Amino acid sequence: MTVLEDSAFVRACRGLPGSHTPVWFMRQAGRSLPEYRKIREGIPMLESCRRPELVTEITLQPVRRHNVDAAILYSDIVVPIAAAGIDLDIVPGTGPVVGTPVRTAKDLERLRPITADDVDYVAESVRLLVAELGATPLIGFAGAPFTLASYLIEGGPSRTYLKTKAMMYGEPELWDALMSRLAGITLSFLRTQIDAGVSAVQLFDSWAGALSEADYRRHVMPYSADVLRGLLDAGVPRIHFGVGTAVLLEAMGEAGADVVGVDWRTPLDVATKRIGPDRAVQGNLDPAILFAGWDVVEREARRVLEQGRSAPGHVFNLGHGVMPETDPDVLTRLTALVHEVTG
Numbered sequence: 305m306t307v308l309e310d311s312a313f314v315r316a317c318r319g320l321p322g323s324h325t326p327v328w329f330m331r332q333a334g335r336s337l338p339e340y341r342k343i344r345e346g347i348p349m350l351e352s353c354r355r356p357e358l359v360t361e362i363t364l365q366p367v368r369r370h371n372v373d374a375a376i377l378y379s380d381i382v383v384p385i386a387a388a389g390i391d392l393d394i395v396p397g398t399g400p401v402v403g404t405p406v407r408t409a410k411d412l413e414r415l416r417p418i419t420a421d422d423v424d425y426v427a428e429s430v431r432l433l434v435a436e437l438g439a440t441p442l443i444g445f446a447g448a449p450f451t452l453a454s455y456l457i458e459g460g461p462s463r464t465y466l467k468t469k470a471m472m473y474g475e476p477e478l479w480d481a482l483m484s485r486l487a488g489i490t491l492s493f494l495r496t497q498i499d500a501g502v503s504a505v506q507l508f509d510s511w512a513g514a515l516s517e518a519d520y521r522r523h524v525m526p527y528s529a530d531v532l533r534g535l536l537d538a539g540v541p542r543i544h545f546g547v548g549t550a551v552l553l554e555a556m557g558e559a560g561a562d563v564v565g566v567d568w569r570t571p572l573d574v575a576t577k578r579i580g581p582d583r584a585v586q587g588n589l590d591p592a593i594l595f596a597g598w599d600v601v602e603r604e605a606r607r608v609l610e611q612g613r614s615a616p617g618h619v620f621n622l623g624h625g626v627m628p629e630t631d632p633d634v635l636t637r638l639t640a641l642v643h644e645v646t647g
């Protein structure tokens with residue numbers, strides 16, 4: 305384990321003062337970069353995640369280009385699910401699509417627990433990256449049990465999470481078995497990345513915002529808390545993120561995060577009041593603002609920085625991932641602006 309404690313990023317995660325406010329962008333690697341589109345030509349998404357040299361190059365692309373303060377491992381939340389035996393594909397423009405959805409106890413047999421050997425290419429990618437990155441921290445990540453369950457049960461992306469919620473409310477034993485199995489897979493996937501040398505991890509519960517606070521606390525939070533608690537002794541900062549989570553922020557902090565990721569709907573000072581004074585925040589410029597012209601980007605970035613000062617630590621980011629159509633030069637300029645304003 306090699307947590308880069310002196311980096312601006314890790315210090316902000318720990319709520320310690322640093323040389324400047326660190327910046328990285330969710331989905332900084334990917335289709336906004338022409339060099340990414342070129343290197344991915346003809347290689348399916350999941351296949352690309354299993355080639356350590358390619359993973360290393362794609363992960364490094366945005367670090368070289370934007371001068372961000374952290375790299376995020378190029379992979380996907382469904383990689384460990386595929387390694388666990390589920391037949392799935394990542395369809396361009398759609399997202400993860402599951403061949404046969406998991407809806408019964410019998411279906412659950414197809415979701416095996418995983419060991420480090422099942423994702424050895426991920427550990428190898430992390431080792432290669434840590435060697436290349438030097439003083440720049442690498443963030444590992446995984447999908448949280450609820451967000452993964454939604455893909456498995458629905459069979460693909462969903463707007464209503466109807467089948468997921470039907471199982472959650474109507475078949476509590478099956479729900480518990482599925483969520484427990486997913487928590488184990490997620491913990492194992494994150495442990496593998498930590499053992500190989502990542503400096504922090506982010507748990508993506510992207511779609512948890514579909515739930516009320518009461519249902520989140522009752523049906524989802526215990527499983528995410530198991531994952532986060534299972535990482536406590538590893539000593540790496542743990543970031544917990546979801547979209548549309550205004551009413552869940554307090555619970556997501558309580559689930560065991562060191563840093564709570566906030567989307568653009570909740571100002572960071574308001575978020576900090578809800579989360580409490582002992583956790584750092586990450587976020588939260590609306591990714592759409594990057595399309596509005598530089599003056600607007602600068603004004604809004606300064607507002608986010610100002611509101612972020614109310615938390616013990618602030619990691620500057622977008623409120624969700626970089627859109628594929630984003631002009632990458634705006635991200636480079638935005639990174640420089642945050643460094644300049646806070647340095």
Ligand code: CP3
Nearest residue numbers: 330331332333334378379380381396397398399508510625
């Ligand atoms: O730079 C990074 O952020 C690192 C890589 C990363 C990817 N997926 C690569 C990827 C990360 C952190 C993820 C996480 C992920 N994957 C999440 C959580 C983050 C979030 O956005 O809320 C989710 C929900 C997924 C599932 C998924 N995979 C979706 C919704 C999509 C987009 C589908 C599309 O084509 O619009 C993917 C595919 C995917 N994952 C791409 C990348 C670079 C695009 C695939 C391509 O380039 O063809």
